[in-house]
Amino acid sequence: MPYRQTASTRKNAENKRDGLLRAARSLVASGGFAAATVAAVATRGQVSVGSVYSYFDSRDGLLAEVFRSAAGHEIDVVRAAVTGTDRPATDRLAALIRTFGGRALQGRRMAWALLFEPVNPAVEVERLTYRRFYTDLGEEIIRAGLADGDFVPQDARLAASAVMGAVSEALIGWLRPDSPEPAPGTLDEIERFCFRALGVPVHDREETP
Amino acid sequence: MPYRQTASTRKNAENKRDGLLRAARSLVASGGFAAATVAAVATRGQVSVGSVYSYFDSRDGLLAEVFRSAAGHEIDVVRAAVTGTDRPATDRLAALIRTFGGRALQGRRMAWALLFEPVNPAVEVERLTYRRFYTDLGEEIIRAGLADGDFVPQDARLAASAVMGAVSEALIGWLRPDSPEPAPGTLDEIERFCFRALGVPVHDREETP
Amino acid sequence: MPYRQTASTRKNAENKRDGLLRAARSLVASGGFAAATVAAVATRGQVSVGSVYSYFDSRDGLLAEVFRSAAGHEIDVVRAAVTGTDRPATDRLAALIRTFGGRALQGRRMAWALLFEPVNPAVEVERLTYRRFYTDLGEEIIRAGLADGDFVPQDARLAASAVMGAVSEALIGWLRPDSPEPAPGTLDEIERFCFRALGVPVHDREETP
Amino acid sequence: MPYRQTASTRKNAENKRDGLLRAARSLVASGGFAAATVAAVATRGQVSVGSVYSYFDSRDGLLAEVFRSAAGHEIDVVRAAVTGTDRPATDRLAALIRTFGGRALQGRRMAWALLFEPVNPAVEVERLTYRRFYTDLGEEIIRAGLADGDFVPQDARLAASAVMGAVSEALIGWLRPDSPEPAPGTLDEIERFCFRALGVPVHDREETP
DNA sequence: CATGAATGAGGGTTCATTCAT
DNA sequence: AATGAATGAACCCTCATTCAT
Numbered sequence: 120m121p122y123r124q125t126a127s128t129r130k131n132a133e134n135k136r137d138g139l140l141r142a143a144r145s146l147v148a149s150g151g152f153a154a155a156t157v158a159a160v161a162t163r164g165q166v167s168v169g170s171v172y173s174y175f176d177s178r179d180g181l182l183a184e185v186f187r188s189a190a191g192h193e194i195d196v197v198r199a200a201v202t203g204t205d206r207p208a209t210d211r212l213a214a215l216i217r218t219f220g221g222r223a224l225q226g227r228r229m230a231w232a233l234l235f236e237p238v239n240p241a242v243e244v245e246r247l248t249y250r251r252f253y254t255d256l257g258e259e260i261i262r263a264g265l266a267d268g269d270f271v272p273q274d275a276r277l278a279a280s281a282v283m284g285a286v287s288e289a290l291i292g293w294l295r296p297d298s299p300e301p302a303p304g305t306l307d308e309i310e311r312f313c314f315r316a317l318g319v320p321v322h323d324r325e326e327t328p
Numbered sequence: 329m330p331y332r333q334t335a336s337t338r339k340n341a342e343n344k345r346d347g348l349l350r351a352a353r354s355l356v357a358s359g360g361f362a363a364a365t366v367a368a369v370a371t372r373g374q375v376s377v378g379s380v381y382s383y384f385d386s387r388d389g390l391l392a393e394v395f396r397s398a399a400g401h402e403i404d405v406v407r408a409a410v411t412g413t414d415r416p417a418t419d420r421l422a423a424l425i426r427t428f429g430g431r432a433l434q435g436r437r438m439a440w441a442l443l444f445e446p447v448n449p450a451v452e453v454e455r456l457t458y459r460r461f462y463t464d465l466g467e468e469i470i471r472a473g474l475a476d477g478d479f480v481p482q483d484a485r486l487a488a489s490a491v492m493g494a495v496s497e498a499l500i501g502w503l504r505p506d507s508p509e510p511a512p513g514t515l516d517e518i519e520r521f522c523f524r525a526l527g528v529p530v531h532d533r534e535e536t537p
Numbered sequence: 538m539p540y541r542q543t544a545s546t547r548k549n550a551e552n553k554r555d556g557l558l559r560a561a562r563s564l565v566a567s568g569g570f571a572a573a574t575v576a577a578v579a580t581r582g583q584v585s586v587g588s589v590y591s592y593f594d595s596r597d598g599l600l601a602e603v604f605r606s607a608a609g610h611e612i613d614v615v616r617a618a619v620t621g622t623d624r625p626a627t628d629r630l631a632a633l634i635r636t637f638g639g640r641a642l643q644g645r646r647m648a649w650a651l652l653f654e655p656v657n658p659a660v661e662v663e664r665l666t667y668r669r670f671y672t673d674l675g676e677e678i679i680r681a682g683l684a685d686g687d688f689v690p691q692d693a694r695l696a697a698s699a700v701m702g703a704v705s706e707a708l709i710g711w712l713r714p715d716s717p718e719p720a721p722g723t724l725d726e727i728e729r730f731c732f733r734a735l736g737v738p739v740h741d742r743e744e745t746p
Numbered sequence: 747m748p749y750r751q752t753a754s755t756r757k758n759a760e761n762k763r764d765g766l767l768r769a770a771r772s773l774v775a776s777g778g779f780a781a782a783t784v785a786a787v788a789t790r791g792q793v794s795v796g797s798v799y800s801y802f803d804s805r806d807g808l809l810a811e812v813f814r815s816a817a818g819h820e821i822d823v824v825r826a827a828v829t830g831t832d833r834p835a836t837d838r839l840a841a842l843i844r845t846f847g848g849r850a851l852q853g854r855r856m857a858w859a860l861l862f863e864p865v866n867p868a869v870e871v872e873r874l875t876y877r878r879f880y881t882d883l884g885e886e887i888i889r890a891g892l893a894d895g896d897f898v899p900q901d902a903r904l905a906a907s908a909v910m911g912a913v914s915e916a917l918i919g920w921l922r923p924d925s926p927e928p929a930p931g932t933l934d935e936i937e938r939f940c941f942r943a944l945g946v947p948v949h950d951r952e953e954t955p
Numbered sequence: 956c957a958t959g960a961a962t963g964a965g966g967g968t969t970c971a972t973t974c975a976t
Numbered sequence: 977a978a979t980g981a982a983t984g985a986a987c988c989c990t991c992a993t994t995c996a997t
Contacts, residue, residue: 153446235444236446237360237362260427288496313490313528315524316522317524
């Protein structure tokens with residue numbers, strides 16, 4: 120009875136592969152891509168170094184996939200949150216800011232790794248796509264808002280870029296192993312900042328720190 | 329004689345040290361901290377590898393000092409530009425944005441290295457100070473502006489952070505070896521973005537893209 | 538029933554084994570022994586890596602057997618071509634040269650692998666036998682020719698060795714992935730070279746390059 | 747007093763480099779290029795692994811240099827032995843055969859490595875040059891001899907190739923760790939073989955084995 | 956028996972750091 | 977005090993071999 124690629128073996132292989140991806144991902148989440156050495160991934164994935172190479176062509180490839188996977192997930196969540204071109208642009212932009220920012224807040228190291236940590240050319244290519252997604256999305260929403268008169272006239276693309284920068288800087292720019300959690304309400308405040316920047320009248324906050 | 333000799337010796341030593349710092353700095357400016365290997369620094373500083381260790385405890389220490397030096401220079405320039413608590417806050421904030429942004433534009437790699445490139449814990453400590461300077465300065469100005477009614481009520485510290493993020497993201501967030509120069513006028517547009525965010529009425533731009 | 542089953546099982550086992558040998562052989566023929574990794578052999582033989590070890594003790598053993606098999610085939614062909622102790626020695630030697638050379642020309646990589654490529658001690662032992670076959674055969678023929686006065690007096694064994702060397706060097710000594718086919722007529726020319734070396738009067742070639 | 751590249755330091759560096767080359771060469775001489783791992787070279791050269799990379803770009807480069815050096819020496823010796831276009835071609839060819847063959851006899855493993863052992867593309871390029879030297883030289887001599895009527899008409903290049911093959915096969919074709927030295931007189935016999943092949947009347951040997 | 960995932964020794968390479976001169 | 981050769985730990989990657997299923 121010859122060996123057959125049964126559902127269970129394939130499932131298992133994918134599990135292992137996923138296990139390694141998870142292992143790598145968790146290492147990236149806690150120490151950035153730099154912490155995801157092949158040996159570390161293997162150890163955490165409870166396999167040998169050689170096994171890593173059964174599932175991935177190279178460390179660079181593995182990291183690129185980790186990036187794609189993590190970034191893809193982020194993108195999915197954000198896309199879902201801002202979906203619906205019939206919604207008011209302000210609504211959608213708020214969703215973009217809060218979703219992007221909220222996710223960065225939980226998983227700040229990962230957010231930092233995805234946005235900033237230098238890794239290798241393959242990952243840089245992925246990063247380009249990842250960053251472009253946010254900027255394109257932001258630009259599209261802002262453009263829609265501009266058309267509806269929600270925002271004051273401005274360069275939509277640059278505004279999108281600036282919005283992402285404001286959010287990410289405020290949330291993960293100060294990332295340190297022991298840096299404290301941003302205060303609750305930070306997200307609200309950033310949202311207001313961005314809306315003002317776009318020219319949307321923002322009602323006063325209740326309490327002034 | 330012994331005194332003179334000591335003096336000249338010390339002078340010489342400081343020259344060498346400075347030379348190494350300059351060498352390292354120029355390497356960082358063109359290739360980031362990663363390019364500043366000990367060997368590269370020694371070569372460019374026209375001393376031996378071993379000599380580097382006469383002047384610096386370790387590569388980490390050297391890089392930390394390079395960071396301090398480069399960052400200190402940036403800080404000096406920016407501080408000079410925004411100095412004068414009697415000036416209107418809007419004036420000073422504009423100076424902060426334009427100086428910080430303008431300097432980042434020339435020397436984007438260095439700006440990126442100072443703001444984002446991961447190096448080592450010692451440098452991360454320095455970076456904290458560096459980033460804090462901008463945020464503190466921005467906060468102070470914004471606070472002053474708030475007191476004067478120049479800006480709408482908001483969290484001054486967070487606004488400062490967001491401003492820096494908006495500027496740096498728009499200017500160097502997309503930095504890549506071959507990434508194109510930002511369009512002229514980008515700085516103006518970012519300034520307007522930030523002023524709107526702070527609640528300052530901004531006159532329309534002449535041309536709407 | 539048990540007998541039949543055993544027979545069929547054994548038949549099957551031998552088929553598998555042969556399949557693996559053929560797979561390995563074809564890999565050697567195109568890329569030398571170095572190309573015959575266990576994984577490559579298994580893939581080409583359409584079995585699992587582990588199965589290879591059901592039929593062979595080790596890669597070294599498998600390669601040794603491949604060598605034996607390929608070399609044995611060469612030997613059979615050459616032996617058939619030179620058979621008949623009643624034939625004139627010149628005839629038989631010509632057959633040896635042309636058969637050995639002709640086969641080397643088609644299948645130069647394999648010929649090179651058999652004659653020259655370093656593999657492992659087990660294969661070196663086989664190679665000894667292989668090379669000895671040619672030398673023994675050549676020696677025997679030359680000795681017969683000497684007895685008949687066909688060749689001028691000389692050390693038969695060394696002459697046999699030299700003949701093989703002349704032929705193989707001229708045909709596959711320059712083997713490289715992109716080396717061109719030897720010109721037609723090369724075999725004729727080598728044959729004349731060898732016959733002259735043995736002291737046989739050789740009629741002039743028609744065309745002198 | 748700054749460090750200066752004195753004669754002694756350079757001498758020392760060259761000594762070390764040479765020491766490594768000698769270490770590698772001796773490894774090649776006893777075990778072929780395969781035995782010259784970086785670690786083995788370092789150990790035998792009594793330096794650390796890292797030091798090897800102070801003197802050589804890569805293992806491939808080191809081996810290529812070992813090849814060049816060893817082959818170059820061979821070439822020098824042979825060239826010196828056959829020099830003088832005014833000498834009779836028979837003389838020069840005898841010198842070629844005896845020098846090439848004599849050197850192969852002492853240092854058979856090295857001769858084999860230079861002529862046959864696969865290493866890496868860089869070395870293959872060198873090997874091409876090395877082999878071409880012998881063939882070109884042989885061809886030139888034979889061509890001269892043909893012009894003088896010393897040899898019977900034939901393809902000079904192929905004859906040169908065949909001569910080298912005959913010599914190398916007879917001397918190192920049987921190379922094994924424990925293979926016995928060829929009998930004394932072997933060189934004489936090969937020379938006679940080659941001369942006969944070229945069509946030169948050869949006087950009988952005194953004793954027929 | 957067959958399978959192929961898993962193993963890990965072994966190989967090449969880099970670079971911060973040390974230390975004899 | 978200056979030098980830079982030397983060091984070796986750490987990294988990535990390959991592939992023959994094993995063994996649980």
